[in-house]
Amino acid sequence: MAYASLLSLNQTLDQILHPHDQTEQPQIIRSLHEQVSFLLSFLDVSSPQNSDKLIGLEERIRDAAYEAEDIIDSSMSNQIVSESGSHEYRTESHISNQIVLEWDQKFEYLQKIIQELNSISDEVVKMRERNEIQVLLPSNSLPAASSKSRSTNKSATVGLARDLLEIKKLLTNSHSELEVVSIVGMGGIGKTTLAKLTYNDSLIANHFDVRAWVVVSREYREQEVLKGLLNSLRGLNHESGEESIEKLAENVSKFLKDKRYLIVIDDVWGMKQLNRVKSLFPDNNNGSRIILTTRISQVANRASLLCPPYHMSFRDEIESWSLLHEKMFGEERCPPELEEIGKMILMECRGLPLLLVLIGGLLYKSERTVYYWHYVLSNIRSKITDRDYRIRDSISFIYSQLPHHLRACFLYMGVLPEDYEIRKSKLTKLWVANRFIKPDRSKSLEEVAEEYLKDLVDRNLILVREWCYSGEIKTCSIHDILWDFCLMKSKEEKFNSDVEYLPRVHDNLRQVSIHTDLKNQIPRFALGNNRDLLVRSVTFFFRNSPNDVCFITNFRLLRVLDALTISFEEFPVEIVELVTLRCIALTYWMKHRFPASIAKLCNLETLIINPGKFRSIFNTSFLPLEIWKMSRLRHLLFVRSYLPYPTDALIGGTFVPLENLQTLSNVINFRWTKEILKMMPNLKKLVISFEHDGRTEWSSYCFDNFVHLHQLEVLKCFFFAKCYMKYQDPLSVSFAFPQKLKRLTLSGCRISWKNMSVVGSLSNLEVLKLKFHAFEGPVWELNDGEFRRLKLLLIHMTDLEHWKVNETHLPTLQRLSLRYCYKLVEIPSGIGKIPTLEEIELCECSTSLVTSAEFIQKEQESLGNKEFQVVLKSKDTDISS
Incomplete structure (x- = not known):
């Protein structure tokens, strides 16, 4: 965890030394930053073959970096709390003097840490001079983001x-x-x-x-x-x-x-x-x-x-080579000079698919040289015949060959319960909040995190459980044998622990994952009294009572609180004192009003609120005006929320543009004026709902301004009538969308099919879901040149009767889903001639529509497309987007 600890400390120092901060920072902070930057650069280019030589140094780096960050985070936390007026009983001058005194006392400790890092740096330089450390050459390895387009089905079926x-x-x-x-x-x-x-x-x-x-x-x-x-x-x-x-x-x-x-x-x-x-x-x-x-x-x-x-039996030699070869080279051929050593590596895997897949992933991402392949062979050879020990040793070696920037992300999978399936979007947010991701000026942290995930998928260390139809990862998990390793290694590194093991791993513990009921655990281990634990992340996977989580406030340097499995009746206001929090995930059953004091969380980046059991108006979130003061916000996710318009904030001079905000889901009846657009220039995902009262003009919500959200890639718009109205008025055709849009969901708009060109002209659109009379009318005729990149089309509940399409339209369509389309007579035969089509799904549609789908299936089979299928469903389901 040396790299992760340095990376986290470096981001803390970057925050202190931000160019916009006019405060003069002590030289010791700048010196520390220089040492951290040097060691980060060294680990970035250090070859995995140095792993044995660096084990001792990495432990020293980890401990020193953790200690430095604890000192700095504690001081910053105290300063933020004092500036927010939390200690009103103390005079301002007394607080200021205390902070200065605190820094003076801690400079001595920081100086010792810098000396330790200096000593490590000197040792690194000497090892380089003696040629004891190899430097990783970029040309010899595949880049981290070179993800295979998608895990092939071929490898899964081998043998x-x-x-x-x-x-x-x-x-x-x-x-x-x-x-x-x-x-x-x-x-x-x-x-x-x-x-x-x-x-x-x-x-x-x-x-x-x-x-x-x-x-x-x-x-x-x-x-x-x-x-x-x-x-x-x-x-x-x-x-x-x-x-x-x-x-x-x-x-x-x-x-x-x-x-x-x-x-x-x-x-x-x-x-x-x-x-x-x-x-x-x-x-x-x-x-x-x-x-x-x-x-x-x-x-x-x-x-x-x-x-x-x-x-189940082990793979024979032919099957084993086929599987290993596919994982190493895909459709390419193995270079002749590597085939002999490749077969020797094959024999060490003993026909076990998991080992073949993991070794294949390692070699796929590594140097294609005889020297390196012999190095791998020598490290996976074992005199032990027990396959379980052989697997453990091999996984340990594969982990040692991981680039330093991927190790914390991989070990984080051990925080999750066994066989746990997690959404990519949440996993990457957690990686970012825990500071595992190295900033890149040309990309967002989330984009870099996705590259890390794809790299781990390429290496077969993380499994994709579900794909989106845009070709992106939707959910993922980890094999239970790898999960065992992550659990063991993270405890060894003092990186993660369940409650049961806390007494053994106090020093430098960063993560606590709670997989059990705390009622019996807290009294036994007196968790609430462990004030020496400088924990940065607490994640609950068990449905504990809100009363069982009072100990959280003792973790004053906490960054991540994931308590979605716990149902709160009101916002746990105590946590606003944890000013280092970057990510909060909570579940409410009833009351959903946020206190204004949430603005104290000046470092908060992600706020996720789940409604729990009752998905209704009673689970509406009412956000305070102070939300507009929280400039670091990146993701706001709700099921229903009222976001106050920031007029008062503007008048009061407290307006702060939310330039980091990327996700906003789901706000109700919000007006998208030019002032708002300026506040959210980097919004990438927006989910919005509008409840029509029969009086408000649609134009007052400024839908045509969406076109100015230039970074927007995902937009979901839901329009509802009040309960006493069957349908709301149709939307104005002035609806406009930005050209970067990749995924669009519309529901209840009641726009005429004649105006579909406003959607069809979106050059990057890959997924389109039209729900509950999003478009209306008996006929839809596609125009040439529209929907050039569309992969998934869903039409849910419509009065459409005739659909005019030929094979030149929708040239990249992979999946068509028609649900509750009772009046639609048939699927146009042109749909069956689209070469990329993989599936037609029908749910509660007319008999003639089913007949036309079955005709298309026979036609596809006659053309040799055995992968194409028609799926008939008797119930409604969601489709991954």
């Missing part, structure tokens, strides 16, 4: 074709009884991969009425498993609040009644888990099936009396 065929036979046989098909094998052998291939197979998808996927894992939490099942079955983010286990189980049973279903239960570890999970599913005597994956033979043997376990 699994026979297994896939056998599992499909077991799922589609003529037996009417409910059967459990167990897939058993050691960790990393490909059980989940095989289950996913089966689950997503078009034959299987059409054979079953409904499908669902749920992960159990070692730490079985029945309530979470049931909620996951309901989410998967309904295809929605189901908020079930504090419903009992019995009620959730009843809901699962009711949903599955009389349906032929397929349920995948991934990663089962014990008989108790198996018996309880099996009891949830009714036997409808219609050929329903359960796929179960497990490492435990006893669990697999007892899963079913009717169907024996399916044992």
Whole structure:
């Protein structure tokens, strides 16, 4: 964690030494900044092959950087608190004198830290002079952002074709009884991969009425498993609040009644888990099936009396080389000089897919030289025959070969619970808030974070669980064997700990992740009294009570508070004293009014508010006027929020442009005047709602000004009528959009299809979702030259009857989704001739529309496109954008 600690300290020093800050800073701060910058530059270009020589130095760098940052952050925090008037009982002069005295006392400590960093720098220079340290040459490695366009399906199926065929036979046989098909094998052998291939197979998808996927894992939490099942079955983010286990189980049973279903239960570890999970599913005597994956033979043997376990085998040499080659070179050929050493590396992987994939990812991103490949071979060779130890040793070596800037991001995956699926957008925000991302003047921190993520995906260290149809990552996770490593390594580095381990890792602990109920933990470990813990991040993954989190206020240097699993009834006002906070994620059940004192959080960058159980008007957020004083804000995310217009702030002279604001979601009935546009010049994502009262003119909301949001890439606009009105008035056609827009969602606009050109002319548009009569009229005829980059088109609830399209329109369309289009007669045959088309999805549409889709499918099959599919759904689901 040497690099991450230096990077965080460097950003703190940059903030102090900001060119716009007119305050004269002490020379010791500038000296510290110089030392930190030197060591950062050194680690940036240091070859991974130096890892053994640098272990001792990196530990010294980490500890020194942590200590320096603790001193500086503490002093800055005290200064901010005093300036905000938190200690009104003390005189101003007394506070000022105390701060100066505090700095004077701490200069001595900082001086010792600088001497330590000087000593390390001198040692680095001497090692370079003795040629003991190699420098990484950019030309010898692929750049960090050189992400493969997308994980290919080819690599996933290597060596699994026979297994896939056998599992499909077991799922589609003529037996009417409910059967459990167990897939058993050691960790990393490909059980989940095989289950996913089966689950997503078009034959299987059409054979079953409904499908669902749920992960159990070692730490079985029945309530979470049931909620996951309901989410998967309904295809929605189901908020079930504090419903009992019995009620959730009843809901699962009711949903599955009389349906032929397929349920995948991934990663089962014990008989108790198996018996309880099996009891949830009714036997409808219609050929329903359960796929179960497990490492435990006893669990697999007892899963079913009717169907024996399916044992996964290791890849043979041909299959292994095919998988390793694909991960190293993709469609390229292996250079002849590397083939022999490549086959030797292959033999050390012993046919285990996970090891083949990880070594392939390492070699893909590394030097393609015989020397380096021999270096890899020598480090993964082992006299130990135990495969588990071999895997651990290999993962440790692969981690040592990671560029320094990726290590903290990778280890952060150990903060998450096992098998946890996290959205890319949230993960990158957390990386930024924790200061793992090195600033780049040409890009935003979030863009750099996405590059880091793509690099880790290229290396097969992070798995993509779901892709957006724009080709971007939507959600990701980590293999449980890699998660074990991250957990072990992060504790070793004093980087992360669960509550259970806090007493053993007090010094320099940066992250606390809470995976359990704190009711029994707090008294045992007296967590609230651990004032010496200079924790920077606390993340809850268990549904604790708000009363169980009072200890948070002891972490006075906290940067990240992620408490989405805890339901608060009002804003926990105590946290406004934690002035170093950069990211807050909270859940409210009812009251949603923010105190004006939130402006004390002058470092806040991300604020996420989840409504919890009740997604209604009762979960509306009312933001204070003081929000316009918080210049560091980057992301504001709500389900419903009223944002005050900043007139009073302007009059009072307290207006601060929110130049860093990139995300604003979701504000209600807000006017987009020119003054507002000047305040948010870098907005990239905007989600807005308008509730029509029958009196207000649409023009008063200034929709035509959206065209001046020049950085906007994602826009979602929802228009609702009041409950006493069936429809609101149609929107004015003066609606205008910026040209950078990539994703657009419109709902309830009631614009005529004749005015679609305002959308079709957007040259970068990739995703278009038209919901609830966004456009109206019986006919839509596309014009030439429109929608040149569109990949996904969704039309949800419309009175459209005839749609005129030919094969020259929508040239890049991949997915078409039509829902509740009762009047639409047919899908134009021209749609079936689009060469990029992969899927047509229909939900609650006319019989003639289904017939035309099936005709297109036959036409595609005759053209040799076996990947194309028509999906018929009986329920509404969300589509990734």
